[in-house]
Amino acid sequence: MGRAKRKNGYSAPTATTPSPDTEPKTIVSPAKRTKALLLSFDAEVRPLIDLVDRLRGYGLDRDINLPTVAVIGDQSAGKSSVLEAISGVQLPRGTGIVTRCPLEMRMKHSEDEDTWEGKIMYKDKHDVPHKEVILNRESVGDLVRKAQKEMTDGAKGISDELITLEVTSSDVPDLTVIDLPGIARNAVEGQPFDIEARIKNMIRRYIKRQETIILAVLQCNVDIATCEALKMAKEFDDEGGRTLGVLTKPDLLDKGAETSVMRILNNMEFTLSKGYIIVKCRGQEAVSEGQSLKQALDVEEDFFRSHRHFSSLRPSQWGVPNLSSRLSRELKRHIKKLLPELKEDVRRKLLETERQLHELGEDPPQTASEKRQMALMMVTEFMNITIALTKGQRCDDPKYPPTINNLYSNARRAFTCLYQTVVSRQPDTKKQSLRNELQQRMEDSRGREFCNFLGKFELVESYAREYIAKLEQPALQCFDDVHRSTMTILKILAEKCFEKFPDFAERAKEVIMKTRKETQEECKEEIQRYFEMENLVYSQDMTYGGELRGEEEKKKEEEAEAAARAAQSGYSQPVRVNDDDVNDVGKALMSLRSYCQVAARRLCDVIPMIIQQHVFREQVKEMRILLMDIASDEKTMVHIQEDPDMAYVRNECKSRHQRLILAEEELDTI
Template sequence: MGRAKKRNGYSSPTTPSPDTTEPKTIASPEERTKALASSFDAEVRPLIDLVDKLRGYGLDRDINLPAVAVIGDQSAGKSSVLEAISGVQLPRGTGIVTRCPLEMRMKHSEDEDKWEGKIMYKDKHDMRQEEVILNRESVGDLVRKAQKEMTDGAKGISDELITLEVTSSDVPDLTVIDLPGITRNAVEGQPFDIEARIKNMIRKYIKRQETIILAVLQCNVDIATCEALKMAKEFDGEGGRTLGVLTKPDLMDKGAETGVIRILNNMEFTLSKGYIIVKCRGQEAISEGQSLKQALDIEEDFFKSHRHFSSLRPSQWGIPDLSSRLSRELKRHIKKLLPELKEDVRRKLLETERMLHELGEDPPQTASEKRQMALMVSE
């Protein structure tokens, strides 16, 4: 077999991607909706809960925990993708909308009527805030409120994490960390070095070998200019940890579809995990009250009837398939890293115990012990 030809710093594959043997069948709308909320198997939730609990204890400051980090250029459609997966509307608008890392913990429930939410964060005064969310419609406003309380101004950013928990019958078992969109120019009210600050924040997550990178890329721009893909390549040169998601296929110019299909077939910018293309609700559709189920049906109709995209394999398009893929990838990633993670926790525990021992005995508890210590100090 001949040597792979290089394009734009990535190798074109000389062998088919792993899913090319997949039968070309199209699931019904009901099956695809169900796939979005599937919990897959009994292993997924305990593994994700374990990592979430360790991150909640603050161990991610000392130990690199498995994670899915969502990155993309400003206005690439990150929030739309996460909305479609989680079923909750996140802050939208122009400019930098995601201004703090947002950890979304999604927990699947078999109870079709159940919906529970909670948001947790530390404000700029380092005070712990926690609020129960009564309905999914208020999530976006509460995230905006948290961002405002965590940053110095309406357009500032923070490295501190906002944790959003959602339990519902229409979400998968999945945890992802949404990072601010990559911007190039500061606007009024933003730090002059906003681009560097955002990129440094992103690097902190994606440089870790424990992180799966979800790179969100617009179909209607030249993928070679996408900063998200460049940053992913900087720390994942072979593309083994990166999954590409192409968005806004309805906005690209006619005639550009062939190039997008080449990307989806890993013929331009090779990623071992490949690419998935999705079509999410726009702001107009949300304002008109379009539901998640309706959006999934519209997405399916778009790809099944499209002159070019109808030739794609089912695993190459759609929010349900992206959702399924992410849960499987995260489960596989955690299982692979679990032995090393256990050793890291054990090593950190021993180090902490040693430091406590060096501090001396525990403080006195009883009155007699306190008097004895007072006498020792006064001598």
């Protein structure tokens, strides 16, 4: 590594990393120094910075990361002093955490030497906006303190909300920076115990954005390896491409420590692509003695020009004027680089917001007439969809969940389940145990009649009633399943149809539950009456006779098949299937099976029709009457109020849409 010999005998290390500052490196002349920071930047600077300031003023930084310069540093590293020197206004000073809210400083250069204008804007902790014109630069510090106090919970609290300080003067560059609270190690009395974590989280929210230039302020007399600001910058900017280091308080260096500072300035310790600048700002003692900011610039220049070590630095490596010039150039380049991406982000966000507004639908009604019309329209839509679903039709509107289309299919599944139960519980007339039981009951009931005159009908009737009785509970369960599933889907539909007005949705669900209770009682009573009728054990001769003939034909086919199998196996005499005894038990069993088939078919048709009549017709009809009454009732109008959360989302969406429209218009002019 080469060394360049200086006049004062100090061999300054030469940086291995080329300086990122490619523009002319000249120091402000003494004549211009009286204007503090009057540097001539090209005509693009102010429009670009103004553009970003306006976008931030619209609140666009809530939606999109905007190019900015974020000033970070350890507590009491000298951030406020640096910003004082750049802006020409005195900011709050003191020990501990002085900057307790992010402070956006918008500096606008004016050619008029007599011009000085200032404004401060913020929202207090009650979200009340404040905007105040600043009459003179000496009152800036007090107004910032006042704003911080009104924005935080206590004298030592912090807030994430932004204070905007706007200064127009001939003494300032065209520049906007955001000063963040200094990194505190320990909480003092009156501060939250997690103050360090809260400050670091706030800083991370800014510096993690690729759109942010990081201005890391650190004291010369602090070990760079322990500097928290550089550690945090490296966390999100590993190669240092977005970070500019600023060394402060060089007058507090111990003798012999200058060499290590020179190595830092020449990018030989903690490498940053943008490098480092060293500045000397006025200290508290100079402030107390009344030293002006302009005088402080003279003192700074004399210090560096006459310093045994620092005088060997390139002019662009030291001084507040060069820092402000450098920041303006860096911010201009950064904004120009990010403009295409910024435009694309705004257009994409605008499309997303417009889609969200479309999904939210029209604004809620305001007048009583509009509310009544809205209520009737919602009820009509709800009933039309409900009636269509109970008829087995589909609703393909994407705003409704697909699950509502299961209403009729769920009922069909319950009806199929009932059918399977009915079939499975039919008496198995082929079981020997049933045959023996019937034979025994015939014998037990015999009087003096001949064996072929035994009371077969009464026994068949008794078995049929037992079979029917076993099906009452499954039929009631089928109704419960259909009713429960239908009510669940109707409540989902009501929540979606009336989602804009939760109170009205609750009224609608109350109607659904009221009609559910009435339907439940009426339908169960009719099902029970049906089973009482089934105790009559009756069927038309044509119906029963047709079933009986079918059973007889089936028996003949079985006997024929049995005979054929016997012949093939070598038996000389064919074997009869279920050979009847003298009591004709086989015929009784055939009669029982035939009637159970008739009763089962009748039940599997009638019970679903009863359920559909009550649930899909009568209850839906009653629901419509009650809902229409509610929709027409003046007292109901109080329920046509949009859900607070949805109203908040709608307002946020509208605000976002408005600022994105403004942002798009602004960006289209560049």
